[in-house]
Amino acid sequence: MAIETERLVLRPWRVEDAEDLYRYASHPDVGPIAGWPVHTSAENSRDIIRNILAAPETYAVVPKETGHPTGSIGLMVGAASNIGIPDTEAEIGYWIGVPFWGRGLIPEGVRAIMERAFMELGLERLWCGYFDGNEKSKRVQEKCGLRYHHTVENVSCQIDGLLRTEHLTCIAREEWEAAR
Secondary structure, eight states: OOEEOSSEEEEOOOGGGHHHHHHHHTSTTTHHHHTSOOOOSHHHHHHHIIIIITSTTEEEEEETTTOSOOEEEEEEEGGGSSSOOOTTEEEEEEEEOGGGTTSSHHHHHHHHHHHIIIIISOOSEEEEEEETTOHHHHHHHHHTTOEEEEEEEEEEOSSTTOEEEEEEEEEEHHHHHHHO
């Protein structure tokens, strides 16, 4: 299933996307700020597509202008999230390659994912988080109507031994509907 916006197609990841994924996920300014290590090879990216990005409700962010994946966005529903939420709620995760920063593509994708979550999946609340220092991610969440909820210290991430401070934001379906 694909989700289409004005400038994006959000579609499931394919193993054939490994080179594109590696091109953007190997940049040192992308993964570490989001809590995951840089990709080390196209084969590493292929494994990540198979083992992580193949999850339900996880999409490649494909700008229509390029036709190639430049980032990822998805929903981790209930237990698929690591923040301890019920099955009626989900956490949003996203990133996009450096050449596409500052163009409003991720807020556009997040808004589309929020609509899917509330209107099609019937979820009650959406959560999102950002680690200290990730002002770009914080700004995306603000633009999309998510509001600060709480901060968690000493959160482990996918980078071995690294503990971070995570700020969590959320929006309830009623708040989202009122803002539409």
